[in-house]
Amino acid sequence: xxxxxxxxxxxxxxxxxxxxxxxxxxxxxxxxxxxxxxxxxxxxxxxxxxxxxxxxxxxxxxxxxxxxxxxxxxxxxxxxxxxxxxxxxxxxxxxxxxxxxxxxxxxxxxxxxxxxxxxxxxxxxxxxxxxxxxxxxxxxxxxxxxxxxxxxxxxxxxxxxxxxxxxxxxxxxxxxxxxxxxxxxxxxxxxxxxxxxxxxxxxxxxxxxxxxxxxxxxxxx
Amino acid sequence: xxxxxxxxxxxxxxxxxxxxxxxxxxxxxxxxxxxxxxxxxxxxxxxxxxxxxxxxxxxxxxxxxxxxxxxxxxxxxxxxxxxxxxxxxxxxxxxxxxxxxxxxxxxxxxxxxxxxxxxxxxxxxxxxxxxxxxxxxxxxxxxxxxxxxxxxxxxxxxxxxxxxxxxxxxxxxxxxxxxxxxxxxxxxxxxxxxxxxxxxxxxxxxxxxxxxxxxxxxxxx
DNA sequence: TGATGGACTCAACAAGCGTTGAACACACTG
DNA sequence: CAGTGTGTTCAACGCTTGTTGAGTCCATCA
Numbered sequence: 001x002x003x004x005x006x007x008x009x010x011x012x013x014x015x016x017x018x019x020x021x022x023x024x025x026x027x028x029x030x031x032x033x034x035x036x037x038x039x040x041x042x043x044x045x046x047x048x049x050x051x052x053x054x055x056x057x058x059x060x061x062x063x064x065x066x067x068x069x070x071x072x073x074x075x076x077x078x079x080x081x082x083x084x085x086x087x088x089x090x091x092x093x094x095x096x097x098x099x100x101x102x103x104x105x106x107x108x109x110x111x112x113x114x115x116x117x118x119x120x121x122x123x124x125x126x127x128x129x130x131x132x133x134x135x136x137x138x139x140x141x142x143x144x145x146x147x148x149x150x151x152x153x154x155x156x157x158x159x160x161x162x163x164x165x166x167x168x169x170x171x172x173x174x175x176x177x178x179x180x181x182x183x184x185x186x187x188x189x190x191x192x193x194x195x196x197x198x199x200x201x202x203x204x205x206x207x208x209x210x211x212x213x214x215x216x217x218x219x220x221x
Numbered sequence: 222x223x224x225x226x227x228x229x230x231x232x233x234x235x236x237x238x239x240x241x242x243x244x245x246x247x248x249x250x251x252x253x254x255x256x257x258x259x260x261x262x263x264x265x266x267x268x269x270x271x272x273x274x275x276x277x278x279x280x281x282x283x284x285x286x287x288x289x290x291x292x293x294x295x296x297x298x299x300x301x302x303x304x305x306x307x308x309x310x311x312x313x314x315x316x317x318x319x320x321x322x323x324x325x326x327x328x329x330x331x332x333x334x335x336x337x338x339x340x341x342x343x344x345x346x347x348x349x350x351x352x353x354x355x356x357x358x359x360x361x362x363x364x365x366x367x368x369x370x371x372x373x374x375x376x377x378x379x380x381x382x383x384x385x386x387x388x389x390x391x392x393x394x395x396x397x398x399x400x401x402x403x404x405x406x407x408x409x410x411x412x413x414x415x416x417x418x419x420x421x422x423x424x425x426x427x428x429x430x431x432x433x434x435x436x437x438x439x440x441x442x
Numbered sequence: 443t444g445a446t447g448g449a450c451t452c453a454a455c456a457a458g459c460g461t462t463g464a465a466c467a468c469a470c471t472g
Numbered sequence: 473c474a475g476t477g478t479g480t481t482c483a484a485c486g487c488t489t490g491t492t493g494a495g496t497c498c499a500t501c502a
Contacts, residue, residue: 032449050357052273056490066451071491135353135406136271145409170403170412171423178399182391185356188366191391202392202436206427215423253479277460287481292461 035073037063042070042084046129051081051137078139085126085143107208108200114176115196118184128184148173160211171210175203256294258284263291263305267350272302272358299360306347306364328429329421335397336417339405349405369394381432392431396424 041062045054056077060067074080118124130147133140152173157165179199182188191199209215262283266275277298281288295301339345351368354361374390381389400420403409412420430436 034449050273052271053357055488057488067490068452068492069450072450077490132356135356136274141407145407148409167411167415167419167423170409173409174399174403174412175396175427176399177402178395178397181398181402182395186362186366188369188391188394190388191395194388198388198436202388202431205430206396209426210423215419255479276458278458288460289462289482290480293480298460 034063034065034069038065038070038073038080039084042080043125043129046081046084046133047125049132050129051133051140056080081133081137082139085130085140087123087126087147103212104208105204106211107206108204110172110207111176111200111203112196114179115199118180119196124184127180131180131185148177152176156211164215168210168215171215172207175206175210179203255284255286255290259286259291259294259301260305263301264346264350267302267305267354268346270353271350272354272361277301302354302358303360306351306361308344308347308368324433325429326425327432328427329425331393331428332397332421332424333417335400336420339401340417345405348401352401352406369398373397377432385436389431389436392436393428396427396431400424 038059042054042059045059045062048054049058056070057067059080060070063070070080074083118127130140130143134144135141153166153169156169156172160168162168179191182191183194184192186192259280263275263280266280266283269275270279277291278288280301281291284291291301295304339348351361351364355365356362373394374387377390377393378386383389400412403412404415405413407413
């Protein structure tokens with residue numbers, strides 16, 4: 001259940017990284033699975049219920065642990081939330097990869113990368129938690145903003161030479177965000193279960209147009 | 222501030238519509254503005270903070286009233302939420318009107334109607350409240366689902382003769398939902414301040430394609 | 443063995459929540 | 473005038489929340 005050994009990332013309990021008293025004499029900082037269990041339980045709770053409705057007690061119960069231990073390890077609910085939602089994905093991959101693959105398939109490549117990233121269960125839990133919490137929690141909203149900026153807006157505006165790159169990036173953001181909401185959070189059919197290929201064919205040209213084609217040529221109503 | 226006289230809709234305090242004891246002898250059911258003030262304050266609070274973070278005490282304070290009075294009028298927080306978010310708009314207008322305007326301008330017409338509905342401040346508060354609460358509150362999520370069904374999915378699937386009408390409706394839903402999230406809730410620039418005409422030209426062709434063109438013809442990545 | 447200190451639990455705190463029931467204020471009827 | 477019912481407030485209840493501090497358990501090391 002615990003993803004991998006986090007020997008350099010996890011500072012152990014609240015006291016922090018470098019042990020102050022030399023190599024202490026007591027019990028070794030036992031490589032317990034508990035901390036990772038709590039993180040996993042937190043991701044599940046935040047994804048299912050959002051930040052406000054997820055409780056420390058609920059997370060602790062899910063991990064089979066006392067609520068106080070959660071605070072002991074992470075300091076506060078907010079800090080737990082931040083740590084639980086740290087993304088394993090390197091930034092810029094989705095869109096940057098798409099840009100490198102050639103401009104004529106840019107839209108389709110972005111949609112495919114986006115969907116394949118989200119369809120992985122571990123990532124899906126983190127991003128669902130982020131989205132579900134974003135609308136009532138400022139920290140989560142900032143996370144989404146930064147994620148969009150890093151993953152979509154930044155690479156797009158950097159790569160495109162056009163002057164209205166920011167609006168184009170925003171348009172891509174609306175389409176991808178709406179897709180994520182319906183498919184992963186609200187789980188509305190048939191888009192929730194549609195195969196990736198079908199969505200790539202449906203949404204790819206949309207993003208392609210937002211990024212590379214003329215946006216002023218639409219017909220008016 | 223109070224929109225209009227609600228002589229037939231407002232049943233007065235909690236006892237309900239028809240007075241049991243004939244035309245009662247006591248104080249007349251004074252046409253107080255308070256009830257409408259509370260509703261307005263509730264819409265504001267729900268829109269800004271979402272269902273969970275909005276409190277009865279906060280709404281009462283905003284309306285200059287005791288918290289108990291809120292419960293006295295509406296019975297519970299949940300019931301207040303439901304009543305505060307009842308939409309004044311007749312159902313089916315947005316998409317049905319677009320369908321009636323001719324199929325070749327369908328996409329642009331829908332986007333325009335959608336934006337003009339939301340840009341009205343009163344409606345915007347209600348829909349923002351609904352969206353902001355939808356991800357953590359089941360009632361709000363049902364509202365959004367029913368609204369999408371009534372306003373988008375239903376008319377579209379009824380009007381289009383194509384077999385994959387449901388997926389097409391979903392795709393329209395993703396684009397409009399994402400647009401609403403970025404423009405009205407997250408308020409990300411430049412899409413938050415873009416003029417309606419510009420968005421109509423940018424998004425109209427997308428919806429047009431989702432509704433009437435061939436979706437299998439997209440290029441693959 | 444005995445000391446150490448980290449893993450972990452227990453019981454409780456203070457704050458905030460939705461909600462309640464009794465009460466006061468007042469406009470109206472008879 | 474007395475009586476009545478509505479508008480409104482007050483003070484409190486019961487509950488849940490995040491968080492705290494003291495304390496227990498036990499693997500490790502001198």
